[in-house]
Amino acid sequence: MTGYLLRRLAFLVVSLVLASVVLFVLLRMLPGDPANALTSVGASPEQIAAARHSIGSDKPLPEQFTHWAGQLATGDLGTSFVSSLPVGPEVTQRLSVTVPLTLSAFVLAVLIAVPAGFVAAYKRRTWYGALLSGVSQLGIAVPVFWLGMILIAVFALNAGWLPSGGFPQDGWSDPAQAIRSLVLPVVTIALVMSASLIRYVRSATLDVLDSDYLRTSRALGSSFGQAMWRHGLRNASVPVISILGIELASTLLGAVVVESVYALPGLGSLLATGIAQHDYPVIQGVLFVSTLAVLLIGFAADLVQRIVDPRLRHRLSGGAR
Amino acid sequence: MNLPKKPLSAGVLTVALAVTLAACGGSGDNSSSGSGAYDKNATVNIGSLYEPQNLDNTGGGGQGVTEALNGNVYEGLFKLTDDGKVENLLAKDYKVSGDGLTYTFTLRDGVKFHSGKALTSKDVKYSLEKVIAPDSQSARKSNLEVIKSVDTPDAKSVKVTLKQKSISFVYNLSYVWIINDQAKNLKTTEDGTGPYKLGKWTRGSALSLDRFPGYWGTAATNKQVVLHYYKDATALNNALMTNAVDVVTSEQSPDALDQFKSNQSYKVNDGNSTTKLLLAFNDKAKPFTDVRVRKAVSSAIDDKKLLESVWGGYGKEIGSMVPPTDPWYEDLTKVNAYDPTEARKLLKEAGYAKGFSFTLDTPNYDPHPTAATFIKSQLAKVGITVKINTITPDEWYTKVYKNHDFSATLQEHVNDRDLVWYGNPDFYWGYDNKQVTKWVEDAEKASSTGAQTDLLKKVNRKTAEDAASDWLYLYPQIVVASSKLSGYPVNGLNSQFFAYDIKKG
Numbered sequence: 001m002t003g004y005l006l007r008r009l010a011f012l013v014v015s016l017v018l019a020s021v022v023l024f025v026l027l028r029m030l031p032g033d034p035a036n037a038l039t040s041v042g043a044s045p046e047q048i049a050a051a052r053h054s055i056g057s058d059k060p061l062p063e064q065f066t067h068w069a070g071q072l073a074t075g076d077l078g079t080s081f082v083s084s085l086p087v088g089p090e091v092t093q094r095l096s097v098t099v100p101l102t103l104s105a106f107v108l109a110v111l112i113a114v115p116a117g118f119v120a121a122y123k124r125r126t127w128y129g130a131l132l133s134g135v136s137q138l139g140i141a142v143p144v145f146w147l148g149m150i151l152i153a154v155f156a157l158n159a160g161w162l163p164s165g166g167f168p169q170d171g172w173s174d175p176a177q178a179i180r181s182l183v184l185p186v187v188t189i190a191l192v193m194s195a196s197l198i199r200y201v202r203s204a205t206l207d208v209l210d211s212d213y214l215r216t217s218r219a220l221g222s223s224f225g226q227a228m229w230r231h232g233l234r235n236a237s238v239p240v241i242s243i244l245g246i247e248l249a250s251t252l253l254g255a256v257v258v259e260s261v262y263a264l265p266g267l268g269s270l271l272a273t274g275i276a277q278h279d280y281p282v283i284q285g286v287l288f289v290s291t292l293a294v295l296l297i298g299f300a301a302d303l304v305q306r307i308v309d310p311r312l313r314h315r316l317s318g319g320a321r
Numbered sequence: 322m323n324l325p326k327k328p329l330s331a332g333v334l335t336v337a338l339a340v341t342l343a344a345c346g347g348s349g350d351n352s353s354s355g356s357g358a359y360d361k362n363a364t365v366n367i368g369s370l371y372e373p374q375n376l377d378n379t380g381g382g383g384q385g386v387t388e389a390l391n392g393n394v395y396e397g398l399f400k401l402t403d404d405g406k407v408e409n410l411l412a413k414d415y416k417v418s419g420d421g422l423t424y425t426f427t428l429r430d431g432v433k434f435h436s437g438k439a440l441t442s443k444d445v446k447y448s449l450e451k452v453i454a455p456d457s458q459s460a461r462k463s464n465l466e467v468i469k470s471v472d473t474p475d476a477k478s479v480k481v482t483l484k485q486k487s488i489s490f491v492y493n494l495s496y497v498w499i500i501n502d503q504a505k506n507l508k509t510t511e512d513g514t515g516p517y518k519l520g521k522w523t524r525g526s527a528l529s530l531d532r533f534p535g536y537w538g539t540a541a542t543n544k545q546v547v548l549h550y551y552k553d554a555t556a557l558n559n560a561l562m563t564n565a566v567d568v569v570t571s572e573q574s575p576d577a578l579d580q581f582k583s584n585q586s587y588k589v590n591d592g593n594s595t596t597k598l599l600l601a602f603n604d605k606a607k608p609f610t611d612v613r614v615r616k617a618v619s620s621a622i623d624d625k626k627l628l629e630s631v632w633g634g635y636g637k638e639i640g641s642m643v644p645p646t647d648p649w650y651e652d653l654t655k656v657n658a659y660d661p662t663e664a665r666k667l668l669k670e671a672g673y674a675k676g677f678s679f680t681l682d683t684p685n686y687d688p689h690p691t692a693a694t695f696i697k698s699q700l701a702k703v704g705i706t707v708k709i710n711t712i713t714p715d716e717w718y719t720k721v722y723k724n725h726d727f728s729a730t731l732q733e734h735v736n737d738r739d740l741v742w743y744g745n746p747d748f749y750w751g752y753d754n755k756q757v758t759k760w761v762e763d764a765e766k767a768s769s770t771g772a773q774t775d776l777l778k779k780v781n782r783k784t785a786e787d788a789a790s791d792w793l794y795l796y797p798q799i800v801v802a803s804s805k806l807s808g809y810p811v812n813g814l815n816s817q818f819f820a821y822d823i824k825k826g
Contacts, residue, residue, distance in 0.1 A: 033719070050455070083375040083524075084508050090524060149555070156563050164559035166549060169527040263549075263556040265525030272552070273525070277374070278715070 008302070012295050019291045020072070020284075024065050027280055033057075034081050034278040055081045057280075068284065077285035082277045087285035090270065095289070097167055098259070098266035101182055102252045105189035110244065112194040117201020121209060124202075133202065139195025144254070148188045148261035155184060165263035185262045189255070193247055200243045204236040211235070238309045245301025249294040359824035364545040365806070367820065368557045368566035370573065372550035375508035376522070378498060379451050379459040382508075387816035388570060389528055389548050394435075395498035395513035398426055398445065399491055401817075407492050411440065411499055411514065421486040421768060426479045432537045434501045435511070435518040442473035447502035449481070464493045486766040488773045489738070516541040516821040526550060530820070541821035542808060561587070561801060567825065568802035568809055570818050575633045581801050591635060592812040594798035595644040595737040598692060600681075600791040602729050605751035608677055609729065615788035617667035619657040621703045627695050628794040631688045635797035641785040642740045644795055646812075648770065649740070649777035653785040664703045676704025682721055682730040685711045689731045692793065696731075722749045733796070740777060741765075743784045752789040 035051040052058040056067065071078050077087035116132050123129035156164035162184050168177045208214060209232070217227040256268030267286055274282030306312045371385035378386050378395075392400065398412035409415075415426045432440035449471050452459045459465075467487045472480040483490065504512035511519045516536045520529030530546040549566055551557040554574040560566045562580070572578065572589075581587040600622070602609035609615055628636050637645075640653030668674065683693040690711065697707040712720065721727045744761025746753035757780050764776035784790075800811050808822040 033715075054456070082381060084380065085375065085524075093523075094525065152559055157559060160563065163565055164563045165551075165556045166560060166565055167526055169521060169523050169529065169547065171523070260553050261556065263551045263553065263560070265523065269525055269552060 004306075008299060012299060015295055016292060019295075020069070020288060021065070023284060023287050023291070024068065025061070027283060028061060030278075034280060057081075068281075072288070077288070078281035080274075080279050080282050082279045082282075087281050090282070091267065091285050091289055093171075094265060094267040094270045094286075096171060097182075097264055098252065098255055098268065101185055101189070101258075101264065101266060102248065102255060104182065105186045105193060105251060106244075106248050108186060108190035109193035109197055109247070112190065113197030113201055114240075116194070117198040118205050120198060120202040121205035124206070132198065136195045136198035136202075139192060140199070142192060142195070144188060144192050144257050145261050147192060148185070148258060151184050151188055152261070165261070167264050181262075181264070185258050185264060188261075189251055189258055193251060197240075197243065197247060200240055201236070204239050205232075208232045208236045234308055238305055238312075241301055241305050241308065245297050249297045252293055252297075253290055359542065359807070359826050361542065362544040363825035364547060365543045365568070365820060365823050365825055366566040367546060367548045367818070368551060368560050368569045369548055369818075370551055370554065370557060370571070371816075372525070373522075373528070376511055376519070377507040379454070379457045379462075380508055381458045384816050385550075388818045389530070390511065390513070390515075390519075391496075391498070391817050392515065392819045393517045393530055393546070393821060394511050394515045394519060395500065396515050397495050397497050397499060399495040401492070401495045407495055410495075411445075415491070421488075421766075422483045424481045424483070424490065426481070428477050428479070429537065430477075432514050433535045434504075434514055435533055435535075436501060436504070437535070438501055438503065438512075440499065440514060441476040442479045443476075444502045445479045445499055446471045446473050448497060448499045451500065452497055461493055461496045464489065465497070486768075488765055488767045488770060492738075517546060520545065520547075539821075542824045543820070546820040546823070561803075564803070567806050568800065568823075570800060572799035572801050575631075575635060575799075578633075578635075578799070578801070586804055588802050588804050588806075590800040590802070590811040592798040592800060593644070593646055594636075594796045594812075595646060596733055596735040596796040596798075597639055597642060597644065598688065598733050598793040598796065599642075599731065600692075600696065600729060600793055601732055601750045602788075602790060603725065603727050603751055604753065604789060605725070606728055608671070608673065608679070611671045612787055613667045613671040614673065614677075615791070616657050617664040617671065617673075617703065618700065618705065619788045619791040620660045620667070621664035621705070622696055622699045622791065622793070623659045624793050625659070627692060630695065631691055632794075632797055635799060637795040637797075639792045639795040641781050641792055642734070642743065642790070643777075643781050644737060647738055647740070649774045649781055651778060651781055653782065656782075656785045657788050657791075661703055668703060668705075673704075676706065678706035678708065679728040680708045680710050682710050682712055682717065682727045684717050684731060685713055689733075692731055725749055725751060740780060740784070743780060743789055750790055752784065752787070754783065754787065757783055 033048075033052075034055060034057055035048050049058070056064060059067075068078060075088070077091060079086055080090070116136070120129050120132040120136070124133070152164045155162050163181050164184075165181075167181050168174055172178045208228075211232075213231050213235075214227050217231055218224065222230065252267075254268075255266055256272055258264070259266040259268040260272070267290070270282065271286040273279070274286060369385070369388060371383070371388055373386035373389055374381060374383045376382055376386055376390065378390070396410050398410060398415075399407045400410040402408050409429075411429055411432060412426045413429045415424055417424055426445070428440060428442060428445065434440065434444075449465070449468065451457065452461055453465050453468060464487075467483050467485060467490065469482045469484045472482070474480055481490075487493075499514060500507065501512040504510075509522070514537070516533055516538065517530035518533045520531045522528045527550065528548045530548075532541045532544050534540075549560065551560065554572075554577070557566075557569055558572075558574060558577045558580075561569055578589055582589050600618070602615050602618070604610065604615070624638050628638060638654050640656050640658075641651075643650045643653075668676065681693055681696065683689045690709075693707070693709045693711075697709060700707050717730070717732070721730050721732075741761050741764075742748045743752050743754075744758045746758065760776045760780045760783075764773045764780070767773040767776060798812055800809060802809055805826045806823060807826070808824045810817070810819050
């Protein structure tokens with residue numbers, strides 16, 4: 001297991017480095033000049049050159065990259081071109097919105113999807129089993145922003161129970177207030193996420209229900225519940241866990257839409273602002289942190305899968321323990 | 322049609338032109354009428370789409386920083402009133418030398434910065450020099466480069482010597498913030514003399530201003546102002562509907578207005594803006610070098626119908642670059658008015674009886690794509706084929722603004738008093754008329770505002786007759802507020818939003 005962990009860690013570091021290089025180069029290939037955002041109308045070529053110099057975008061790419069990588073190594077995400085403010089604290093502040101948002105939505109989605117998916121599979125011949133499948137199909141087709149607007153219209157504009165958007169200026173210093181502003185966004189993400197999860201849980205459960213080992217277990221005298229508990233759930237959870245990892249990662253990255261609908265000052269809206277302004281350090285900072293998060297989530301999903309399914313430990317690690 | 326106008330992606334004009342031009346918005350002095358009883362300790366929540374990028378207006382803070390801090394936290398020597406006139410603010414009075422080159426300002430007594438330091442002439446010198454410093458990104462920089470030197474004969478007097486006469490000098494000073502010369506970290510903190518001091522700024526979310534107890538003038542009529550920032554016009558309107566904000570500084574979504582108009586709890590104010598939507602020709606590129614072609618295109622487009630379809634009855638038709646709040650305004654909507662028959666005639670005279678085809682560079686954010694489609698269908702009726710080329714604000718800035726590589730383009734110009742750009746033959750639209758250039762130069766050197774106004778009226782008429790550009794319409798300035806609120810600026814124009822007179826009942 002230690003050998004596996006070390007290899008996995010090395011893989012993570014290499015991926016992160018490669019991702020950073022690609023990210024850095026791709027950003028520079030985009031059309032547009034960040035100096036434009038820093039100079040006003042009628043700026044002379046000298047002024048524009050001075051702006052480029054002040055942000056260092058006149059230096060050769062490798063030099064810019066090593067500078068950035070050097071900063072990263074010391075935990076510094078650099079300084080925004082546009083605001084001249086450090087990116088690190090900004091990202092941390094935004095994470096205090098995005099992380100609770102994503103994690104609670106994820107947990108809620110799992111709480112909805114696992115029982116619902118199971119019921120949809122086990123009771124697939126009943127009307128409510130079919131209904132669950134149908135609703136989840138429909139849910140996949142619903143755009144996040146549309147669902148958000150509907151929820152706002154119903155629960156904020158009409159009922160007035162919850163705020164339509166925004167986040168307390170003082171952040172989490174009044175937790176009740178902060179939680180209130182996250183309820184609708186969390187529900188929005190969770191509903192959309194659970195719709196696709198239900199389908200995965202359903203098909204994984206169906207596989208298990210039709211499996212020989214379950215039938216064998218039943219034949220040997222186990223009740224359905226016992227057989228499911230001992231063999232079924234474990235097997236069904238393996239494919240679902242990797243899907244959960246992917247869903248969590250994509251939600252983290254996709255939060256930008258929900259953050260925009262609910263005017264939340266999260267990581268996604270910071271990224272959107274950065275892109276609009278060609279603010280490379282901000283874009284790089286956000287994407288670097290997101291990449292790290294996605295890699296870590298993948299790592300965690302892998303690890304959990306291996307704990308759940310002993311066969312994977314052998315296969316992936318070449319038998320090494 | 323929903324108009325989430327100018328989000329951050331409106332880069333060029335918001336980041337470049339608007340930062341520059343928008344900062345020349347008018348004043349918001351013409352407040353809505355005040356009511357009787359109000360809460361002196363109220364917190365007023367203001368909703369806006371324009372978050373500052375930082376808090377320094379000479380350091381690329383953008384349009385949002387003007388909206389939040391101008392007049393509220395920072396004050397100038399002068400202040401612009403709603404009809405475009407200049408009033409004394411931190412300057413008690415001033416004298417101009419006979420040759421018009423030396424201005425001596427006397428400062429008001431008893432003015433204190435938020436840090437507690439008393440205002441002296443040194444602070445004024447520092448503030449003026451900060452605007453024209455090499456690294457300054459101030460919108461006023463090019464206007465104030467006329468300054469030769471700033472002297473401080475005593476603590477209460479500032480003597481400014483100009484390189485040449487500049488009748489707009491005092492007007493331009495109304496945009497210069499007077500800052501404590503000892504102040505540090507102006508991108509995240511402040512030290513001004515205004516009725517509010519900065520409370521807390523949470524990037525991406527909100528900025529609060531607290532009443533400053535040591536203010537030299539009349540104290541603010543509310544205890545605190547919180548500006549809440551939204552990226553999305555719908556989210557902003559929802560915030561107003563749920564009372565999360567009391568007022569929206571600039572409504573960009575005409576479709577949303579009905580829900581407020583039909584509701585007693587809100588008031589929709591239709592104010593004057595200075596933002597013009599332009600179909601700008603490249604006057605140096607064929608076929609727009611020919612005045613008859615430009616006139617023909619102008620006459621072939623029904624501006625009224627366009628305005629109706631984009632803004633649904635709000636906004637105004639405009640016949641030139643001059644909005645009604647500029648002193649040299651004249652109604653020139655009759656010049657090159659909508660007349661397709663006349664357009665066909667002019668085209669024939671210019672040798673384009675069978676029409677021609679051109680590419681219209683169109684910024685990709687509202688209302689430009691809508692306007693471009695409308696123009697395309699209008700011009701098709703007189704035989705002109707329009708190819709719409711949608712570009713990002715960034716591309717616009719490089720291709721059109723810097724490289725002049727275009728035939729015609731759409732753009733919004735938010736500034737007041739920006740007629741003078743037609744005196745600059747190197748400006749992106751390339752209008753080159755020696756007489757107009759001379760009038761513009763003479764106007765700036767004029768000895769009286771009367772003489773300046775007369776000359777700029779000539780420029781106004783001449784550029785309109787030459788169809789230097791086609792001025793499609795003047796944007797409305799719509800402030801929507803809770804009916805419990807009064808005293809807010811209704812003509813807040815693009816950037817300024819004075820909050821100190823707002824009363825919450």
